[in-house]
Amino acid sequence: MTSAGSRGTGIRESGTERVGIYPFTQRPDEPMTGDPFEHAVRLARAALGAAPAGLVTDLDGTLSPIVDDPAAAQLVPGVPELLRELARALTVVAVVSGRSARDARSILGAAAGELLIVGNHGLEWLVPGSDAPEAPADTQRLRASLLAALAAVPPLDGVAIDDKGFSATIHYRGAPNPAAARGVLLAALAEPPPGIEVREGRRSVELRPVGSGDKGSAIAAIVERYALRGLLVAGDDVTDLDMFRAADILRGRGVATLTLAVAGGREVPRSVSDAADATVPSPESFVNLLRTVAASLDA
């Protein structure tokens, strides 16, 4: 495992947050030489060239720019075709999202049938070619706990609740005063009902079942299920830190791994770029990197 403190410092400081200005990597075992983008491409090729290999990526903020209304999220142009190409070249391409599996699938469009879609932060698995998500066993109890938690959330101007069945995301990006809305929400949820935990995301608060896993346990399960020896992991948010930590552990067990933070402006948490091997400045840049790597996988 590499130390987090040595990473991520190619990002321009801007107040307490960072703005990505170029792809950057500071893996002690892979000192950067030459152009940062080319260097990130080399690391990605090494990870995805270790067959059987898989790409595991977040959706919002990673394959699509963050927008005010999550229902209006749009993939970077060309993503469905690119993911389909990668799904044919690699053992698995997995999209791991906080959205419900069905919601994520509808956004992924043409590529969706060939992808592993893991929704609800790991609670639901929609395997390639299947229409029915594999859901947790204890669905009734999980649903009752979530409804009890949502009952404690006061109605707030500009705050939208995305009820995903077993988990929920409360978005306060659209509130007149987002910081005040955040404070009210966290106070109302200071003592969530038994079985529910509260976590923060980018201008959002997540309600999830305790002990039902996270994106980190999802990635460990993906690597085991597909017996992967190579792994590229990408994400933009604090919930993706669980994936990066899990990838670090897998690296220690011999899986060739690259973790990529995808920046998208001032609100990207510094902890995310600090924890990743490399940072790319935007979803568009991440897609460019994938496109460059895909071309060499085909060759």
Ligand SMILES: [Mg+2]
């Ligand atoms: Mg995201």
